[in-house]
Amino acid sequence: MRELIERLLEGVPAACVLTDPDVTASYARDQAAFADAGAPAVVVLPRTVEQVRHVMRTATALRVPVVPQGARTGLSGAANATDGCIVLSLARMDRILEIDPVDRVAVVEPGVVNAALTRAAAGHGLTYPPDPSSWEECTIGGNIGTGAGGLCCVKYGVTAEYVLGLDVVLADGRLLSTGRRTAKGVAGYDLTRLFVGSEGTLGIVVKAVVALRPAPPPQLALVAEFPSTTAAAAAVCAVMERGHAPSLLELMDGTTVRAVNDLARMGLPESTEALLLAAFDTADPAADLAAVAALCTAAGATEVVPAADAAESELLLQARRLSLPALERLAPSLLIDDVCVPRARLGDMLDGVVAIAEKYGLTIGVCAHAGDGNTHPVVCFDPRDAGQTRRARESFDAIMALGLELGGTITGEHGVGRLKREWLARELGETGVEVQRGIKAVLDPLGLLNPGTLF
Structure with missing residues (x-):
């Protein structure tokens, strides 16, 4: 311990150790329940690339594991410490280095908060579309590490589609630059995409070039109430099949709707078993909403309420934003799953979660990025009750098994982390795991970067 600290202080200011x-x-x-965590030996908060390189050179020399962190808003345990590790927090590397409105790119350090980049880009008439629900807190580095998504992904895509280039400090302290800042570029292997979603197991992102888009016009939204999740899922399929491009298409099941009703007194009928929210930021959003409203009615919606303007849209979307706070009031602890299925199987996924909740005797509410088939079943339980805790974990696993059975994936946007590493092998298969382990062995031969995450 003494030698580790002394060596770190040779290249990092004492205030950062x-x-x-x-x-x-x-x-x-981070914020994941059930994911194991150890006691770090030291936390280092570097401000420069050279300081990060020094930390990694020191870690390699002394064979000390390193766990990179951003804002610790993750839900998979990927930022959890191991005993005796160096926690490398990138939170103080938070500068927006450049915004280029001609090439429509931003160059940022990893600690830049997602919302800060979005607001800075707005000053140039641009936007950074990926918008995780924790966008006011989460960092770009963390978003890159987990391959984060968000509410607008149905139209604008996920983080991986906006990362053009990276500067990455490798396990031995070498600095690798990947990708480009040009509109096109296919020179060599796509190492940039390799690091996106790698959860800090291959290298430390210290700079990113990300694409920006022209700021869209204000969106208009509607809310549709359904007597069943099956009917709501059918409406989602109809919207996508007809070629509509909503900027948001979100679904809340009856459990979540009733929890929001209790929290905010929104006056939603207790008979509502699913609430679908759609929004458009097109040239004629009112026409798009009218078309979607007709599809919802045809699918069995009992009521469809379109917004007249942006202010009314915000009021309608408030229900979705209150979903997690509302479910938090139902139990002392939540276990948030993240299973993505083909859109055509969304109804089967929702019905399956209902059956799982009944089997294990637990309250499980579901919020979904319905346009992506990305569901977030939220298991509510009391960690002081050993029986509930066991059933919560079993129901969590049952939900992932259901997702794979339906042709889906164990994580759409939260990552594998420590929470789902056993399930990664089931999804990838023996050969898939062998190839991924081989890639890690090339970039991190000593296994120092985020051990216990992914594998």
Whole structure:
């Protein structure tokens, strides 16, 4: 421990090296329930690329594991410390280095908060579309590490589609530059995409070139109430099959709707078993909403309420934003799953979650990025009750098994982390795991970067 600290202080200011156990303990984990976490030996908060390189050179020399962190808003345990590790927090590397309105790119450090980049881009008439629900807190580096998504992904895509180039510090301290800032570029292997979603297991992102888009016009939204999740899922399929391009297409099941009703007194009928929210930021959003309203009615919606303007749209979308706070009131703890299925199987997924909730005797509410088939079943339980805790974990696993059975994936946007590493092997298969382990062995031969994550 003494040698580790002394070596770190040779290249990092003392103010950036934290050793107080009470302080370092606060960096031990992200927001995932059930994911194991250890006690870090030290927390380092570098401000420069050279300081990050020094940390990695020191870690390699002393064979000390390193766990990279952003804002620790993740839900898979990918930012959780291991015993005796260096926690490398990139939170202080938070500069927006450049916004180029001609090439429509931004160059940022990993600690830049998602919302800060979006607001800075707005000053140039541009936007950074990926918008995780934690966008006011989460960092671009963390978004890149987990391959984050968000509400607008149905139209604008996920983080991976906006990362053009990266500067990455490798496990031995070497600096690797990948990708480009040009509109086109196919020179060599696409190493940029390799690092996106790698959850800090291959290298430390210290700079990113990300694509920006012209800011869209204000969106208009509607809300449709359904007597069943099956009917709501059918409406989703109809919307996508007819070629519509909503900027948002979100679904809440009856459990979630009733929880939001109790929290915000929104006056939604207790008989509502699913709520579908759609929004458009097209040239004629009112016409698009009218077409979607007709599809919802045909699918069995009991009521469809379109917004007249942007302010009314925000009021309608408030229900979706209140979903998690509302479910938090139902139990002391939540276990948030993240299973993505083909859109055509969305109804089967929702019905299956209802059956799982009944089997395990737990409350499970579902919010979904319906246009992507990305569901977030939220298991509500009391961690003080051993029986509930066991059933919560079993129901969580049952939901992932259901997703794979329906042709889906165990994670659409939260990542594998520590929480789902056993399930990664089931999804990838033996050969898939062998290839991915081989890639890690090339870039991190000593296995120092985020051990216990993914594999």
